[in-house]
Amino acid sequence: MSTLEIKDLHVTVDAEKDTGDGTGHKEILKGVTLTVKSGETHAIMGPNGSGKSTLAYSVAGHPKYTITGGSVTLDGNDVLAMTVDERARAGLFLAMQYPVEVPGVSVSNFLRTAKTAIDGEAPKLRTWVKDVNATLDALNLDATFGQRSVNEGFSGGEKKRHEIAQMELLDPGMAILDETDSGLDIDALKIVSEGVNRFRAKEDKAVLLITHYTRILRYIQPDFVHVFVNGRIADEGGPELAEELEASGYDKYVKAAAV
Amino acid sequence: MGLDVSSHLHPVGSFDLADHPVPNGREEVWRFTPLKRLRGLHDEAVLTGTDFDVKVEAPEGVVAHSVPSAGSERGASGFVPTDRVSARVWQSAADVFTVEVPAEAELSDPVFVTFTGHGTAEAVAGQLLVKVGAHATATLVLRFQGSATFADNVEIVLGDGARLTYVTLQDWADDAVHHSTQHALVGRDASLKHVAVTFGGDVVRHDVTATYAGPGGDIEMLGLYFADAGQHIEHRLFVDHNAPKTRSHVTYKGALQGQGAHTVWIGNVLIRKEAEGIETYEENRNLVLTDGCQADSVPNLEIETGEIEGAGHASATGRFDDEQLFYLRSRGIEEKEARRLVVHGFFNDLIRRIAVPELEEQLAATVEAELSKNVLRDASSLGSSATMVKED
Numbered sequence A: 001m002s003t004l005e006i007k008d009l010h011v012t013v014d015a016e017k018d019t020g021d022g023t024g025h026k027e028i029l030k031g032v033t034l035t036v037k038s039g040e041t042h043a044i045m046g047p048n049g050s051g052k053s054t055l056a057y058s059v060a061g062h063p064k065y066t067i068t069g070g071s072v073t074l075d076g077n078d079v080l081a082m083t084v085d086e087r088a089r090a091g092l093f094l095a096m097q098y099p100v101e102v103p104g105v106s107v108s109n110f111l112r113t114a115k116t117a118i119d120g121e122a123p124k125l126r127t128w129v130k131d132v133n134a135t136l137d138a139l140n141l142d143a144t145f146g147q148r149s150v151n152e153g154f155s156g157g158e159k160k161r162h163e164i165a166q167m168e169l170l171d172p173g174m175a176i177l178d179e180t181d182s183g184l185d186i187d188a189l190k191i192v193s194e195g196v197n198r199f200r201a202k203e204d205k206a207v208l209l210i211t212h213y214t215r216i217l218r219y220i221q222p223d224f225v226h227v228f229v230n231g232r233i234a235d236e237g238g239p240e241l242a243e244e245l246e247a248s249g250y251d252k253y254v255k256a257a258a259v
Numbered sequence B: 001m002g003l004d005v006s007s008h009l010h011p012v013g014s015f016d017l018a019d020h021p022v023p024n025g026r027e028e029v030w031r032f033t034p035l036k037r038l039r040g041l042h043d044e045a046v047l048t049g050t051d052f053d054v055k056v057e058a059p060e061g062v063v064a065h066s067v068p069s070a071g072s073e074r075g076a077s078g079f080v081p082t083d084r085v086s087a088r089v090w091q092s093a094a095d096v097f098t099v100e101v102p103a104e105a106e107l108s109d110p111v112f113v114t115f116t117g118h119g120t121a122e123a124v125a126g127q128l129l130v131k132v133g134a135h136a137t138a139t140l141v142l143r144f145q146g147s148a149t150f151a152d153n154v155e156i157v158l159g160d161g162a163r164l165t166y167v168t169l170q171d172w173a174d175d176a177v178h179h180s181t182q183h184a185l186v187g188r189d190a191s192l193k194h195v196a197v198t199f200g201g202d203v204v205r206h207d208v209t210a211t212y213a214g215p216g217g218d219i220e221m222l223g224l225y226f227a228d229a230g231q232h233i234e235h236r237l238f239v240d241h242n243a244p245k246t247r248s249h250v251t252y253k254g255a256l257q258g259q260g261a262h263t264v265w266i267g268n269v270l271i272r273k274e275a276e277g278i279e280t281y282e283e284n285r286n287l288v289l290t291d292g293c294q295a296d297s298v299p300n301l302e303i304e305t306g307e308i309e310g311a312g313h314a315s316a317t318g319r320f321d322d323e324q325l326f327y328l329r330s331r332g333i334e335e336k337e338a339r340r341l342v343v344h345g346f347f348n349d350l351i352r353r354i355a356v357p358e359l360e361e362q363l364a365a366t367v368e369a370e371l372s373k374n375v376l377r378d379a380s381s382l383g384s385s386a387t388m389v390k391e392d
């Protein structure tokens, strides 16, 4: 069992442009509170630019973001005090919206190195190779995929399936999926959703599913839906909230936030 | 004063030392080089030192021996000194070490020539002539190690349809100075893969020029270098496309670490009027691992005909990419290990393209050894959120 608790989180980004206020910082998250427990799937839905990725990156520890207030704990442990890799070893996983190319590092080397780091020991070769092949295969990634450089020259769909493959193989307790559905055609969306559902079917897994569209929620049933607007959670509810958003969009929340 | 050189891509050579005044460091071709550290190779240093040994391992069929300069075939590549150091080597060196691969020979193993220096006090002049006969296939690995003050002229002559992989591996001790002038003549439809790997030495300056004896020739130049604190590593390349349908592809990659590490890469390509239908691409990438390093990178393409297949160049110098490190670390991989992966990845495709199986393991191990000097020793001192410079 694990519990991720985000309390009143305030985050600024080191702006590339002058913010006009002389600080060079721009507040993106303006007090986010959210608790995700094992066995639960939460969907965070919000328009572009509302700060969804900022939330995901902040929990994962991206150096670009500065936490200016609030807390994040995993089973009571201070996540914000951990290094990026410590967070991963504590059981957090982030499937990124824009996975990064690492030229010259093969997928298989990368996966093995990550698995070894997470487990604290090298995986048993025979079962590991079998697991990798089966996982790639289930995500419709062919056998030569392991020899390719991480994310280099991958199609959009391959990048997202590769993220899901990592999630399944590294087997974290808590997975944050940042717009894993974006840019996927319907077949790829189904394949990715099946991967997420396989993961959810295991014991004590928690999923925080960040999405812009309701489409993926037809394949992955959330237990809770949070509407994210302008750096805050504007509304919360059960799966029915997603249906409401499907019908009426984010307009009323965006307008309310602008007042 | 000296030779009339209108463009440094049209140098006029001379065997006469009087035509090569002592450089002062302001000349285009010398402006990056720390002349003071050349131990007089460019000036008056006596070049008759003998404190070294040479070991040769050659498969059957290869003739590898020393020939007195007078009776040698030196100059066969069309080489004429265009700078004072190579002119001095030409004047001073008594012998030419000659490696000949007969026409149509297919060598089973590489030829290994290992030069070991035993001191820096007396400067040494060396000459090497490599001749690969028509349609022959060969690999030559030249290894430099130990301490030396060394200047050499290398000529490489490929007959029609010949294929040569030429590797020069600078694994010098920290106090070595090595100035090398190399010229290749690539026959019709022949292909040369020229590989320079430079790890050691205090000052290493290689000046490599290549040209074609007929159409259809192919030149690939690959370079891998790793400069530590205080090291100066300079590679100057010049491909002269003087024949139609020729191709050249240059990829040099380097890493720099430690105070005063300095690398220079000059990539000159000239496409002459008669060189129609040629293709050329050159790139240089540098990975700066610590503060206090300098990587100079100057690609230069001079095109005299519009009738070409393609010509391009790229040059980029960057620090560790924070996004790459974040991605790897977000998968549980510790910072040091992430840095190691990124640097190995940076060099990996290059090592693969060198494609000399006998060297692959050694190169990977040398990269690892270089990394352990700095990057892996204390990653935290480098700052985990160092600003990122990324160019593409």
Ligand SMILES: Nc1ncnc2c1ncn2[C@@H]1O[C@H](COP(=O)(O)OP(=O)(O)O)[C@@H](O)[C@H]1O
Pocket: A013, A014, A015, A016, A017, A026, A028, A046, A047, A048, A049, A050, A051, A052, A053, A054, A055, A064
């Ligand atoms: N590096 C950055 N520099 C400046 N602004 C940024 C940076 N990263 C994100 N932002 C801004 O933060 C806001 C939220 O971005 P993001 O978290 O990516 O939103 P979402 O994922 O919901 O689309 C946007 O207004 C965006 O422009």
Ligand SMILES: [Mg+2]
Pocket: A052, A053, A054, A097, A178, A179
């Ligand atoms: Mg986003």
